Amino acid sequence: MQSKIATGGVTTAQKQDAPREEDNAVKQESSQEEASVRRGKTALSGYAMYTVLFFVTVSTILIYFWKYHKSMVWDCDGVYQHFNSFVYYGKYLREILKNLWENHTLSVPMWDMSIGYGADILTTLNYYAIGDPLALLSVFASPEKAEYMYAFVVVLRLYLAGFSFLLYCRYHKNENVPSVLGALTYCFSGFALFVFSRHPAFVNPMVYFPLILIGIDKIFSGEKPWLFIWMTAVSAISNFYFFYMICVLMFLYAVVRYIKLFGGIRLKELLGWLLKFIGYFAVGIGIAAVTFLPSAMYVLNTGRMEAGNSVPALYPLSYYGRLAGDFFCVDYTSPGSRYYTVLGLVPLLLAAVFVLLVKRKKNTDLKAGFFLLTVFLLFPFFGHVLNGFSYVSNRWIWGYDMLLSYILVRVYPQLFRLDKTEKRVVLLLAVLYGAVVLLIPGHGTAHSRIAVAMLVILCAVIALCGSLKNRRWMTVFFYAMTIGGVGLNAWFLYSPQQTDYIGTFRTAGRPYKMLTTASECYPVKELGDTGDFYRYDSYGIVAHENTAMQTRMYGTDFYFSVSNGNVNRFFDELGVCIRVEQMYDNLDGRTILDRLAAVKYFVVKEGKEAFLPYSYDTKAGGNGKYAVYESGDILPFGYTYAFAVSPEQFAALTPAQKQQALLQGAVAEESSLPEAKLVFNDQEPQITVTAGEGVQVNGNTFTVSHDGAAVTLDFTGVGDSETYLMLEHVVYEGSADNFSLLVTMGSTEKKIPVYTPRHSFYSGKDDFMCNLGYNIEPQTQITLKFSKAGTYTLDDLYVVCQPVENIDGQTEKLRADVLQETEFSDNRITGSISLDSPKMLVLPMAYSDGWSAYVDGAPQKLQGVNLMYTGLELEPGEHSVELVYQTPYLKTGILISLFSICVFFSLQLLDRRIKTV
Template structure:
């Protein structure tokens, strides 16, 4: 088969041609199905939403620079959740990725086309980067082309590249970084390495961590190849060289990496204790052979993201590598290391940032297999007789036998993969084959194209797994974020006040749409959330199970008042879900109605007393929410106690006694509930009170069963609530075990609440009780908080200002998510900002008239910028020094 290499121009032209042909069989599914390339879940509300937002954001910066002649980079946005840092929230999705800068050129209504183009471009660049790596090592041209195609269109790319587009970015970065490593070993210029380390670190901290681990494995193997053994006199200088260039690349990235990384480390998901088994279930291992050839997207999450779907030629190349055991030891070492990591759950836990077990690093495994194909392709025609026989046995006997033994896990796709593997194996092992170049090249290229097309067919086709059905119709995504979002009806009201929030219940969640419509809401769904908000929701035992996703405040009147909710969106004919006080209907359309209340708190409200941390810790959750309408809770963070008297708290909640009856096969033994059939239930019979909200409080909830997520349904009269709960074996688990379910406001007394367990299993509940919260005192307590409030409020880019006049010393609470990035100034003098009422900001004020000013700056941004600038200058200095030496 020769050892022919080709010029760079020819190599990339061939790759581009075959990429376009292959891509037609992959991306064509979207065109013929009338689908956009926006996944209907995270795709709309996270990825596409962020790209639209980022385009507007960049255009706003340019407008301020060239039209208003001022340089202003907004760092905080009140319309993201309860207010959030823009950089640290959106870096994971767009900010930092060089490709997303193109969004500045495209209006939101056309971003769907840019979104699709960037997905295809990422696939293309992944293969092009792999081509560059192979060409750097002077590999044979056809092998490089085959390897680039199967790498670019691996099952991971097909599944994740359209689901989470930035998941393909590490496939672009790693080959280029590995070239940089080899350049350093060869004492060539290090700049490719430095630049790509910086780009990958800026682009996405999550995958940069994985890339670093793969870099270490690669560098160690390369070191042993070059030096054969470890000697201190060679190892120390080598480590110093790599450490220096790596630190330089990371240093350049720190303006983005440092704030983002520090933000992530403060989230609850990072500290949650995730379940890590010693081994995967036996069925998982049994399915791996079948998984090698295809992607079952419905099982990706439950299968720890072990998404392979490789072309059969990769398995054939691997078999060739194994039968030629004495050669290519570095490839064998790499394959053995990564295979062992793939088979051990702890490795998935470690490589996933010591979070839940996930093999999202499998794209690196795909790169290794693709490179094995590149190296083995010239060897296909050079096998000795014993090697051909061993290959035939493995490919035509062992593999089919294995699939037969594991037939209960086999699929049609898997059997087709086995059949194609047998065909390829037989051809390679045929001693009579002449290996004429054109015919051989055509055969392998066509079979590879057929393999990728088959993968796409089984993945996307409505007649197979119908992954295409999970994508939105063309033209739908932007409309869903804007004109079709429920909050669009709020804009129609025309309320011109500077600040108010809206809440909702019973609607299909469309998180993050407030950031497109420039409204202030109570929903949020991004992977990285403000820890103060997460802690507040945890303190309040809200019914949401994911700290990074919350859809309102469950209609809890006190919490809505504390957060400034003026408008409540409800589905028509579902008024029983309205909180207390929302009696004025101010807008409606075919689906939704909006109700207003004036009994809510403004952006800045005041307290004349505080709740100590010790008092707070002694309260039940239903008492905590009442307490915050009476006194301010200041989180203890060093010497930050307000110089105000202790609040004399009074509580009006009622905890009724009850009797329990059961329905279905359920056995109660102390705190343990053995549920032996789905939808078994328990009913609480009690004597309720009038004019109140009814809560079911569950503390210390645990579950043992087959599911990693279970659902509780709670009913009171005509109100039904459902709550999804994640176990420690689920990737969305964040350690939450306490929940309060609001069963709505009612003027008449209730007498029954039913709790239904919708999955079989053993439920352990540390404590469970009913609580009823009368509304009698709420209006009076709300008015007391509004007695002195912030006036002349202006919310600008990174700055909030207002005025307040007090006749006594008080604590001003601002309905602004707490962050250390906020600096407060009272009458021009900086003052400590206190974390108050869980997630908000507080200021101690003396009597008199005060001018309040808050200024925001992303935490760690300045140290990152200084280090980044220094690193760039250092690079320039080193480059000049190198030029002088040359």
């Protein structure tokens, strides 16, 4: 027996046991530290393995760019929008830093006259560069070498997409092997292969979304909300368009996670969670308000948001017929790609889905997400909603890709624990699915056959893997099948022997030249005209939109996703033939519109002088490809009207009369000027319509039986005039969702592209007044050719002859009193003017609420004039005029951002104090 000795209430035995307890505690703590170290090493090895395999996999794509000497700049949007914005942003940042370094002043330009008819820099380029953290790297690349930095950033986005997915997997304590597999299938999904160099910004949500989901899970777990707040802010700052999709998908995720964690919906608790998330979300949005608020408000005012696109109940049958095969085939020509339903996933993901389905009582949250998002792909309504209630587009499909990749991660351990029945079912599903794909007409391609074979082999191996004891070989096999699947998709997508996607990318070293020396505006720049403000216009050439941004000139073209609604209103009212409301190349060669826009030079292809407007009869230069002609009768930046035209009076005019009215009186909502006594001299000759083969004419209805059929319009024209063909309210009934009308008169041929409400680019345009050019001799015949078979109905079809005899005299009146000593600087325009009577000063730049005017130092009201330009009514006398620009809602956004950042740090401080207490 042990004897007790008085030792302060502790027995000798207890004393003897105490060291052992201390040893146990030390051992336990040491064990925890070792486990933590092991987890850290495991995580590190996972990131290292992902990095190695990423570069192995991405090489299966990059080899096509290297082999065929291609840049990573896509032909159309890639050159003139994404790459152009990247180069512009680099110059923009360097100029700000240079000014800060040399002059010790922070000057941030907010308006650029070289973007369209003048545009806000932030709201125009937020969709492409400004706000994207990775785009900041553009500051380190010279314009001539920017192509290489652009390519680096393009690949870096892909890497970060997989890396953020891996972080999500590690947060949920998933194994390394499936996590790396999932990261690879996610960042190399068909959607990513399709857009990563075509529309680089489309990969950004793939980077942000997994991190936002980690933030949501941290909040549910009682951890800090900091990640959720900041990733919400970064997503909102980066791109308002994809941020909307992120918001919808993260809400769905939060609902599914709530039900999973709490086993159902309890209203009292749900309300508390909802308020908590709303609060954190509001702080994140508030931090982003500096860019998000101006951009969101700007895009809400574009015509593209109000186009009224048609949303069918179902997709075309061809869409559903190809969907099964498109699951692992990347074909940018398929019906699904039209709606951005670009899947092209590796077969391993479909095998994982089969395993998910056979495990009835497991992963109910993943099953719910899979069925929900699959339904979203089947009905156009969801593509409409997730695209901001605009046209139908499944650009949210990256969210579906993440779900499927995470299904692979979660079911991977179960691959080795399937019973015999489950294995047979998985294999049977693979065989049946493969049979369906191969039996559908048009699906028996080499791509689909190989993909189906890979799927069946995978499922056969899964059926056998339970008997294989060495998982290492299985891991190698799955990695190889994943990389092989990506390589297969890359081959069929990029290879010239297949769909030749690589052919749509520009030759290495070419993109920056296309924006500068190879553009049609460069011969104008080579003239060295550094005098007063002027614009150039063009026609009859392949347009190079937005190139004026790089050459620092002023043009009449524009192509960005959001545009000034005032410019669109101008084009609509005057029936100017443009493709879509966010893309316009010229002013259709109309003399009056060129005068009002201060167009001094007009560019045509050599030998295409038929496109030249009236008065552009002096050849000023050229480079053998493009010829530059100059007009000696133009308006400066800042001309004046002595008379006004009320909006009501203007609205009652025809498009031909409207453009004449714009030379005689300022169209303004508010004006004290006397009303203009308008004079019109346009004529509408009688026309005779003769139907060609394949066309039946019944009044203003044309029934066209085959593509390319035409009608001839005979008339007696007027000499020394411009001739227009007017088409009012064109309605098409047929199988196509877009068509073109080819209009020919003599040597002048113009194409009017028209989109129906079923097309994603539809913006409500159905009135067109096509200018067929200026001719001294009377014209007598126009041919109208229909590109698509169908029925065309018009409210009216007629010819307008617009004599030019009054134009010079009316121009001279507007030039009587003009703005003198005009100077342009960052966000500021100054000049002086002397008037003998009240007049409306009109500045030929797109109107924006961001401009403020000061006349002789006192504030003065600016307003939109002539539909899209900027006007300022002045009293008689000598005046100094100053215009100052600030991005609308920017100041409010800055204040909200500063306040929200203070709230964020207050939350952190409060959290620390609670911990201390």
